[in-house]
Amino acid sequence: MEMEKTKSAGYLANHMARLFASGLQARIKPLGLAPAQFMTLLELWNRDGLTQKELVVLLDVEQATMANTIRRMERDGLIERKAHPKDGRAQSIFLTEKARQVEADAVIAAKTQNAEALEGLAHAERTQFLDLMSRVITNMRDRASEKS
Amino acid sequence: MEMEKTKSAGYLANHMARLFASGLQARIKPLGLAPAQFMTLLELWNRDGLTQKELVVLLDVEQATMANTIRRMERDGLIERKAHPKDGRAQSIFLTEKARQVEADAVIAAKTQNAEALEGLAHAERTQFLDLMSRVITNMRDRASEKS
DNA sequence: TATATATACATAGCGAGCTATCTAAAAGGA
DNA sequence: TCCTTTTAGATAGCTCGCTATGTATATATA
Numbered sequence: 001m002e003m004e005k006t007k008s009a010g011y012l013a014n015h016m017a018r019l020f021a022s023g024l025q026a027r028i029k030p031l032g033l034a035p036a037q038f039m040t041l042l043e044l045w046n047r048d049g050l051t052q053k054e055l056v057v058l059l060d061v062e063q064a065t066m067a068n069t070i071r072r073m074e075r076d077g078l079i080e081r082k083a084h085p086k087d088g089r090a091q092s093i094f095l096t097e098k099a100r101q102v103e104a105d106a107v108i109a110a111k112t113q114n115a116e117a118l119e120g121l122a123h124a125e126r127t128q129f130l131d132l133m134s135r136v137i138t139n140m141r142d143r144a145s146e147k148s
Numbered sequence: 149m150e151m152e153k154t155k156s157a158g159y160l161a162n163h164m165a166r167l168f169a170s171g172l173q174a175r176i177k178p179l180g181l182a183p184a185q186f187m188t189l190l191e192l193w194n195r196d197g198l199t200q201k202e203l204v205v206l207l208d209v210e211q212a213t214m215a216n217t218i219r220r221m222e223r224d225g226l227i228e229r230k231a232h233p234k235d236g237r238a239q240s241i242f243l244t245e246k247a248r249q250v251e252a253d254a255v256i257a258a259k260t261q262n263a264e265a266l267e268g269l270a271h272a273e274r275t276q277f278l279d280l281m282s283r284v285i286t287n288m289r290d291r292a293s294e295k296s
Numbered sequence: 297t298a299t300a301t302a303t304a305c306a307t308a309g310c311g312a313g314c315t316a317t318c319t320a321a322a323a324g325g326a
Numbered sequence: 327t328c329c330t331t332t333t334a335g336a337t338a339g340c341t342c343g344c345t346a347t348g349t350a351t352a353t354a355t356a
Contacts, residue, residue, distance in 0.1 A: 003190055003258060006282070007278060009168070009265055009274075009277065010172060010258065010261060012285065014169065014187075015208065016284055016288075017161040018165075019288035020157070020288070022343090023288055024158060025311095034311060035312080039153070039162075051335095052335065053334060061166075061312085062314060062315080063334080064313090064314075064315080064335090064336080064338095065314070067337085068311085068312075068313090084334095087321080087333095088322075089335065091334090104149055107151045110156065114156055114157045116288070117157055117158070118157060118284065120287060121283065121284075129157065129280045130160060132276070132280070133164050134154070134160065136277070137164050139265055139268060140164075140168070140265050141167065143171070143264055166313070169314090182342085183341085183342085184341075185341095199305095200305065201303085201304060201305085209342090209343075209344095210344060210345080212307080212345080212346090217341090220342090232304095235304075236304095237304040237305065237350065239304090239305080297356100298356085299354100299356080300353100300354080301355090302351100302353070303350100303351080303353090304350085305349085306348080306349080307348080308346085310344080310345085311343080311344080312341105312343085313340100313341080314342105315338105315339090316337100316340105318337075318338100319334100320334085322331100322332080322334095323330100323332070324332090325328100325331095326328090326330095
C-alpha cells in the first residue's frame, strides 16, 4: 500500500499552512504581533467588546486555545478585559490604542503574504483555490460536528 | 482596509490544516501514533536507516523539530537509533517491529482521511487542488530560501 | 599538522493547537 | 425556592511547529 506524500492533500495542507504561518510571522513580528494574535485582532478590529466565547465561534478554535491566545495578547498590551455587563461569568474584550495603531500595517502585511503565495496563479485559479479550500473545510467540519 | 478572513488563503490554509490534523489524529491515535510521527514513518517505511538530517530535508521541517519528533518516537518504541558507520556525529534511525506492524492500518487511516476531506470534489478538481497547493508551496519555499 | 570552519545533533524556550478537568455563575425545573 | 444542569472561563499537560544556542565530530585550509 504505497503512500506518496506529495500527492496527499493532508500533507500538502500541513506544509502549506506552515509556510503561510512563517511568512506571516516574519512580516508581523516587527509590529509586535504573532499569527494567532493577528487572526484574533481581525475580529476585534471589525467589532470590539466580544467575549472569549464569541471569538471561539468566529475563529473555530477550542476554548482553551483562545484563552491562552487572549492571555498573551493581554500580556502584550493588545487588549483589555472588562467585566461583562449582563453575565458575571463572561468578560468583554477591548482593543488598546496600541492594537488599533498597528491595524493598517498588519493588514498590509497579511495581504502581501497572500499575494506572494498566490503569485503565478491566474485570477480564475485563485478564485478556485479559495473555493476548493472552503469546500474541503466544510467537508471536514461537518464530519467532525456529526460525531459530537 | 478591509480583510475578510474567509477570502484569505492563509486563513483558509491554517483552518484546513488543523482539520486535517485533528481528523488524522483521531484515526491513528488507536494505533499509538501522532500525526508528525506518521509523516516521519512514511519516509522510514519507504527506506530505513536514514539520519535525522535526511529526514529534515525530506519533510522540510527544522532540525530541532525533527529532533523532538524522533525523541518521542523513540520513547514510544517506534524507532531505534544506532551509531552511523561513517559519521561519528550522526545516527541511523531504524524502525522497530511495532512500527512495521502498524503500517498498513495507518496508511489506510490517512487515505480515508484524505478521501473524506475531498468528498464531493470531482476527479479533475482533486487533481487541480493538489496542483494548486503544490504551486503555492513552491512559491513560498522559493521565497523563503531566497532570503537565506 | 594545526587551526578554522562547517555540519549533525541536543536542548531551552516560546507560540499555538489540542483534550481533560475545575470553578463559578446562569438558567431551568421540581 | 432549591437543586440540577448548562455555560464561560481558567488551568494542566500534551504535540508539534519555530528560533537560538551549545557541543562534538568532520572537513578544509594555512
